[in-house]
Amino acid sequence: MTINRPPLRFRHEYKHLISPSEDAVLSGRLGRLFPRDSHAGPSGTYRVCSLYFDTPDDRALRQKLNGTDNREKFRIRYYGDSADFFRLEKKIKKNTLCAKRSASLTEEEVQMILEGRHDFLLESPNGLLVEFYSKLKGQLLTPRTVVSYEREAFVYPPGNVRVTLDRHIRRGLSPERFLFPQSREIPADPGHTILEVKYDAFLPDIVRMAVQVPGRAAGAYSKYAACRRCD
Template identity: 70%
Template sequence: MMIDRTPLTFRHEYKHLLSSPEDRILSARLGRLFPRDSHAGPEGTYRVYSLYFDTPDDRALRQKLDGTDSREKFRLRYYGNSPAFLRLEKKIKKGGLCAKRQARLTPEQGRFLLEGNTDFLLQSQDPLLIEFYSKLQGQLLSPRTVVCYEREAFLHPAGNVRITLDRHICTGISWRNFFSPEILERSVDPGRTVLEVKYDAFLPDIVRMAVQTPGRTTCAYSKYAACRRSD
């Protein structure tokens, strides 16, 4: 197992909620200016599937809704229609900045987690997996909801910028269907697209101008919280 030992780097992140016409205009503009993510399919997009964990009293959800300055959440994530590339991710927010830790899991290990079999985490030498085990036990973290969407991503090397357009957000009736993406049919906020811009120390002017949408201001939209509304 490969262990992520890279230093934790905090990045800037802001979001806009777009209408479908705004999405189409912005997608065309960004496509003329920046290369797309190399992992995208022929249409320039790919599907993202995430399973979020939370405490019995919904600590992660409440902290998000309350705007708590320092918070974290755990999720399993894979791409496309196969969990062959599966990761555990810990997303950290602090002082308006965000960072992420991640660890690879096998599909079998992912299914173990959904069944409540967690001993393999304690046997790992990966600090993130050991931390996750301790919080499954100590904070009673458990799977709460699935978030699925289509992503179109653009890159710009200056500032290590990543621009994403997330659309067709949906969830499922049960988190137990996480590895059955064809069952995730419940649409969330139809006709809305989430624009996210992430960057390191500075945002280049070309990106700042490219993502401008008249009348739109930054927002604190959470796909996890939106999908929890439909639980």
Template identity: 60%
Template sequence: MTATATTTMAAPITISAHVPLKFRHEQKHQLSLQEGLVLSARLKRLFALDPHAGHDGSYSVHSLYFDTPYDRALREKIDGVDRREKFRLRYYGMDASFVRLEKKMKRGGLCAKRSTRLSEAMLQELLKGNPACLRESDDPLLLELYSKLQGELLRPVCVVSYEREAFLYPHGNVRITLDRKIQTVAVRHFLHPSPPSLSVLADICVLEVKYDAYLPTIVSMAVQVPGRQAMACSKYALCRRFD
């Protein structure tokens, strides 16, 4: 696997008059579980763990993705469309009382994300298929989702769950994550902490490296795994294969 430093980065792009976005580099690598364990041991000696993680340094992630009736987000991902976006709801751990709406964007190989918290009442109405409550909000992201639920017929299509181990390095604002036990469940089970699930790829680990303008040499060297190179690896696309 090759990770090289770079000193170029696109200027922040403004999606609305009030929300300037900072796009970041993102590298993804698909590893075996054994490779992931070896890499985890190395990273623990070099970098700080995410302070929000549990006692073992990991936490669970649960995401509910939206797509159009013709699966535009999925098709654009598979086709490698340069400018694309997708919406998801997400919460962490076993507590589904704090759920955020996120919009992830890709531009020229860089990524950015906008997010906002959903009230419990809004969340329940949205999951029931009643998005009208979003129309009363003054939050631009909630209003955008409402517009696309109505105009593009976005609807919830897939839940993706996994265990994440995260490491931080301040120089370059680097975040390294190792995702394991990738599973998908029925949309109706999104808020259930332990629903019946289907293991997607039980024998793989997904490595992600995100950073701002440059990737420090120490990180580039630390994430080296012989024979592995950066590749497209979407957990959403993997889980959609089991629709």
């Protein structure tokens, strides 16, 4: 069996923690300059829900908190309020650059993973699913927490730019409830919005100027770490 493993494409990624008033200004400005993500609903936003995995000694969390240059984490994600399309994602960071691998999963396959039935992953021609199996077995990865938020996203083709405003970050009470979008959640970082700017080789000046927030420097914010504080 041939294993499919496409080459990685590393991108720049910067995050800023901003206030509600700064969020309102940026949302209006970005909406006048750039088209919104095609997945957005009538309100211009959509819901993102992710299930994060970690080792028994919280390797991914510790590496993030310690600022480790080379690190990775795995998550399963779906969008909107209907859990009918899932992706396994591996997020990779090397120095200041980020990359991501992804593979589609069915609801039945996600349920099998939640139940600890992983053998089907080893039979996949997708290299990421096979790697995930090896990490589940070798590093004892397990579901650790559910993270959800509302996202407003803007795109700009030159530079392959994507700007997002992530609001209302919440933590699910149980990883086992990941497949139930209406499950009860608790706020993880109330009163803040996360501005993220992602691009390939260059950031066009029009975007650089549009996302300027006086007095705000790029930070190392992690939604996963913010939600783990609530454990």
